[in-house]
Amino acid sequence: MTAQHVTITVNGEAREADVEPRLLLVHLLRDGFGLTGTHIGCDTSNCGACTVHVNGQSAKSCTMLAVQADGAEVRTIEGMVDGATLHPLQQAFWDQHGLQCGFCTPGMIMQAAWLLDQNPKPSEAEIRHGISGNLCRCTGYVNIVKAIQQASGQLETGEAAPIVAAETTEGQAVSAEPAAAG
Amino acid sequence: MIPASFDYVRPADLDAVLNVLAEREGEAKILSGGYSLLPLLKLRLAQPALLVDLRDVAGLDGITETDDELRIGARATHRQIHENETISRRYPSVADVAGGIGDPQVRNWGTIGGSVAHADPASDWPAMLLGANAHLVCRGGSGERVIAAREFFLDTFTTALAPTEVLTEIRIPRRGKGTGGGYTKLERRAGDFATAGVYAVLRLSDDGRIVGSGVGVTGVAETPFAATDAEAALKDAAPTEESFRAAGAAAAAQSRPSADVRGPVDYKRAMVAELTVRSLRTAVERALSWRG
Numbered sequence: 001m002t003a004q005h006v007t008i009t010v011n012g013e014a015r016e017a018d019v020e021p022r023l024l025l026v027h028l029l030r031d032g033f034g035l036t037g038t039h040i041g042c043d044t045s046n047c048g049a050c051t052v053h054v055n056g057q058s059a060k061s062c063t064m065l066a067v068q069a070d071g072a073e074v075r076t077i078e079g080m081v082d083g084a085t086l087h088p089l090q091q092a093f094w095d096q097h098g099l100q101c102g103f104c105t106p107g108m109i110m111q112a113a114w115l116l117d118q119n120p121k122p123s124e125a126e127i128r129h130g131i132s133g134n135l136c137r138c139t140g141y142v143n144i145v146k147a148i149q150q151a152s153g154q155l156e157t158g159e160a161a162p163i164v165a166a167e168t169t170e171g172q173a174v175s176a177e178p179a180a181a182g
Numbered sequence: 183m184i185p186a187s188f189d190y191v192r193p194a195d196l197d198a199v200l201n202v203l204a205e206r207e208g209e210a211k212i213l214s215g216g217y218s219l220l221p222l223l224k225l226r227l228a229q230p231a232l233l234v235d236l237r238d239v240a241g242l243d244g245i246t247e248t249d250d251e252l253r254i255g256a257r258a259t260h261r262q263i264h265e266n267e268t269i270s271r272r273y274p275s276v277a278d279v280a281g282g283i284g285d286p287q288v289r290n291w292g293t294i295g296g297s298v299a300h301a302d303p304a305s306d307w308p309a310m311l312l313g314a315n316a317h318l319v320c321r322g323g324s325g326e327r328v329i330a331a332r333e334f335f336l337d338t339f340t341t342a343l344a345p346t347e348v349l350t351e352i353r354i355p356r357r358g359k360g361t362g363g364g365y366t367k368l369e370r371r372a373g374d375f376a377t378a379g380v381y382a383v384l385r386l387s388d389d390g391r392i393v394g395s396g397v398g399v400t401g402v403a404e405t406p407f408a409a410t411d412a413e414a415a416l417k418d419a420a421p422t423e424e425s426f427r428a429a430g431a432a433a434a435a436q437s438r439p440s441a442d443v444r445g446p447v448d449y450k451r452a453m454v455a456e457l458t459v460r461s462l463r464t465a466v467e468r469a470l471s472w473r474g
Binding site: 002004020021022024027043044045046048051057058059060063064065067068070111114115129130132133134 | 183184185186187188189190192213216217220221223224233235237284285286287288290291372373
């Protein structure tokens with residue numbers, strides 16, 4: 001098989017590689033370019049852990065050949081941070097505990113970023129519909145949705161705390177620490 | 183999972199694509215969005231020697247309405263179709279089909295032509311194309327031919343498209359006065375293939391009788407099919423629950439489902455009957471409100 005030369009702009013930087021046509025984009029990103037933030041979950045186009053942006057459109061990078069991305073602009077989770085400052089979605093996932101094991105998080109954030117590009121103030125239903133191609137094995141969807149609401153400026157500070165007060169065994173009320181929401 | 187090795191070309195225009203397909207007849211597969219083909223390659227259920235990528239072929243993704251037809255370029259993505267202004271306004275049932283396929287990432291990249299040529303027995307577009315009596319434009323080395331959707335889907339993953347041809351356009355009859363469509367599918371979870379799906383279209387006369395209908399069914403036979411018995415049951419009937427139930431029963435009887443993880447045969451037939459009724463209800467609502 002003839003190797004193909006590809007040039008792909010990844011997170012703003014032009015990268016080149018000689019690839020077999022059968023090489024998947026996710027493998028080029030992870031094994032060729034060392035960008036292991038993009039995860040391989042199901043490897044069957046279902047789970048969305050491998051979601052990246054290709055020319056601004058979210059794509060499952062396990063379902064795209066590297067040669068199909070030749071000449072394209074690709075953005076991965078590594079391209080979200082600005083110096084030492086987390087992207088608002090990354091900060092919101094942190095604040096809202098939008099991850100448990102964290103495996104789905106890179107794909108979830110990339111898909112959420114695409115969603116907010118299309119629809120800056122999505123309703124809860126639109127958020128849930130928008131991330132329907134991304135699976136969280138921990139089923140932590142409630143806090144993922146909250147994180148996306150925070151990042152889109154739709155969550156007031158204090159709303160984040162799921163339980164404001166609980167009875168202790170001594171009968172004293174204790175307040176849960178409200179999360180720092182934006 | 184890693185596909186078996188293949189060669190890859192990305193021709194600049196359709197003539198170059200057709201030349202390659204003729205030179206490598208039977209060895210090549212066409213790559214459009216890749217969301218149907220790549221999973222098959224990864225499972226090694228398909229092992230073509232050559233992939234011919236249509237990415238750089240311009241002019242295959244237009245959406246236009248003529249005096250007779252709605253024409254959708256084969257490379258139009260599900261999302262482009264879903265968000266197209268003409269389709270949202272005039273063909274809501276087509277928008278419904280597009281917006282319900284897979285998930286957002288699939289709709290960003292998957293194309294109508296890729297899905298139709300792939301001909302998965304549970305895919306959504308074929309139900310619509312069969313129900314709406316659409317036509318498919320296929321380009322080959324010696325020119326163009328137009329195939330009726332009802333003669334296109336031959337068997338599981340098998341169509342009337344020749345290995346040396348490219349599907350270039352989908353043509354759906356222009357929506358006329360008193361016409362409306364609906365698509366309803368049952369899926370076990372978001373993004374799954376349909377357990378069953380039914381597309382129905384009705385044309386009502388001025389006095390409210392059904393003068394034309396189309397019913398396309400997916401997921402419950404070796405290939406999507408037109409439920410012609412349901413169409414016969416609707417002919418000249420009043421658009422009532424009773425006639426919808428009769429059409430649903432006919433569509434269920436014409437189904438040939440197999441038992442699998444999505445359910446036993448009787449269940450699937452019952453779902454076809456119910457989905458037919460629901461799609462017909464939507465279709466009649468839209469038909470009554472459409473003076474176009």
